[in-house]
Amino acid sequence: MPTPTPPEWKVTLADNTIDEEEIAAVTEVLRSRWLSPGPRTRAFEQDFATVLGCPDAVAVSSGTAALHLAVRALRIGPGDEVIMPALSFVSAAAMTVLAGGTPVFADVRSGSDPTVDPGDVRKLITPRTKAIVAMHYGGYPADLVALAGIAREHGLALIEDAAHAPIVRAPGTGMLGTIGDIGCFSFYATKNLTTGEGGMVVAKDPVLLGQVRAARSHCLSAGTWDRDRSGRADYDVPDVGLNYRPTEISSAIGRIQLRKLAGERRRRRALIGRYRDRLARIPELIVPFADYDDDTGLHLMAVILPVRADRDIVRARLRDAGIQTSVHYPPTHQFSYYRARFGSDRRPLPVTDAIATRLLSLPLHARMTDDDPAFVADALAESVLRACGRTVS
Ligand SMILES: *Cc1c(COP(=O)(O)O)cnc(C)c1O
Numbered sequence: 046m047p048t049p050t051p052p053e054w055k056v057t058l059a060d061n062t063i064d065e066e067e068i069a070a071v072t073e074v075l076r077s078r079w080l081s082p083g084p085r086t087r088a089f090e091q092d093f094a095t096v097l098g099c100p101d102a103v104a105v106s107s108g109t110a111a112l113h114l115a116v117r118a119l120r121i122g123p124g125d126e127v128i129m130p131a132l133s134f135v136s137a138a139a140m141t142v143l144a145g146g147t148p149v150f151a152d153v154r155s156g157s158d159p160t161v162d163p164g165d166v167r168k169l170i171t172p173r174t175k176a177i178v179a180m181h182y183g184g185y186p187a188d189l190v191a192l193a194g195i196a197r198e199h200g201l202a203l204i205e206d207a208a209h210a211p212i213v214r215a216p217g218t219g220m221l222g223t224i225g226d227i228g229c230f231s232f233y234a235t236k237n238l239t240t241g242e243g244g245m246v247v248a249k250d251p252v253l254l255g256q257v258r259a260a261r262s263h264c265l266s267a268g269t270w271d272r273d274r275s276g277r278a279d280y281d282v283p284d285v286g287l288n289y290r291p292t293e294i295s296s297a298i299g300r301i302q303l304r305k306l307a308g309e310r311r312r313r314r315a316l317i318g319r320y321r322d323r324l325a326r327i328p329e330l331i332v333p334f335a336d337y338d339d340d341t342g343l344h345l346m347a348v349i350l351p352v353r354a355d356r357d358i359v360r361a362r363l364r365d366a367g368i369q370t371s372v373h374y375p376p377t378h379q380f381s382y383y384r385a386r387f388g389s390d391r392r393p394l395p396v397t398d399a400i401a402t403r404l405l406s407l408p409l410h411a412r413m414t415d416d417d418p419a420f421v422a423d424a425l426a427e428s429v430l431r432a433c434g435r436t437v438s
Contacts, residue, residue, distance in 0.1 A: 055367030108231025
């Protein structure tokens with residue numbers, strides 16, 4: 046985690062763009078003394094939906110809450126299977142299990158495109174399959190054309206885990222999160238747009254989104270803000286709900302972060318360009334999505350180490366140089382719970398299994414200097430080449 050930053054880091058893995066603007070907005074909320082969802086949360090939803098080009102959005106308390114509400118709205122339950130990439134954060138699998146369903150793990154396409162492989166998804170469909178989850182790794186689009194086609198053909202729901210991809214337009218497809226039936230975003234502290242903790246849900250079908258909105262707050266027929274405005278004290282509870290509400294504080298931060306996002310992404314794009322130039326000097330390295338030259342991606346600077354380079358040793362050397370790194374992700378099918386409960390490691394996922402121990406995420410955030418990518422890439426080159434028994438030229 047990037048904060049609090051230990052003083053020894055020269056380059057942290059992630060950072061945010063929070064500054065005086067957000068501080069002033071939070072102060073204003075605190076002074077208003079209305080902290081639970083109200084006008085700022087509604088405005089954040091409307092701003093987000095407008096920029097995304099969809100009619101409405103529902104702000105929630107985390108990306109995981111967004112996924113849980115999605116699974117619930119799609120009525121995924123006992124006996125239902127949900128196909129998803131093993132190479133993702135554990136949330137979508139966990140929320141499927143929580144709903145009583147079974148996560149079924151699919152492989153990714155390749156080291157250079159570690160998004161879910163539609164061919165493998167197709168092989169995993171059974172009469173029990175209810176939905177497919179597409180995750181946009183690092184903000185690079187999964188193959189939504191193929192996945193939406195498969196979903197349509199088999200009458201399945203398509204959930205987009207767009208936690209890495211707020212306001213990302215994929216050429217020829219459209220805004221990520223709006224292509225499938227339901228799109229889930231995360232505003233966790235390390236994401237491109239952060240509210241500390243938070244998330245957003247969008248859906249094609251307004252009825253589905255209405256169910257998400259209701260379940261976010263106990264399925265009450267009228268929330269506190271509405272009751273305060275209307276003067277009516279009564280409400281009904283027509284279904285079982287949750288409390289996944291954001292706060293006015295997080296929503297006020299989110300509105301400003303949303304305005305900053307385009308500039309933030311421009312900065313990340315410049316840094317990735319510098320990284321790619323410098324990393325090209327390490328031919329042993331695979332740089333996923335290296336030939337993507339559009340405005341997608343930009344959330345992670347992932348690389349795949351050569352087989353001979355021990356990741357722990359490489360990470361330790363980078364740490365000694367003051368460079369913070371991470372791994373996105375230890376694949377879900379190898380976690381003890383998923384192995385014990387579903388035997389999820391019994392079906393081999395050749396690509397995922399081959400790259401899982403070699404993936405490494407390098408620092409990427411808008412506060413990095415122009416020189417940081419070369420500093421990181423050179424430190425990486427040295428440790429990788431040493432691990433491969435080559436000298437540094
Ligand atoms: C961060 C993340 C989540 C979960 O979001 P939270 O806000 O941390 O609950 C889900 N999926 C992916 C791919 C993520 O990166």
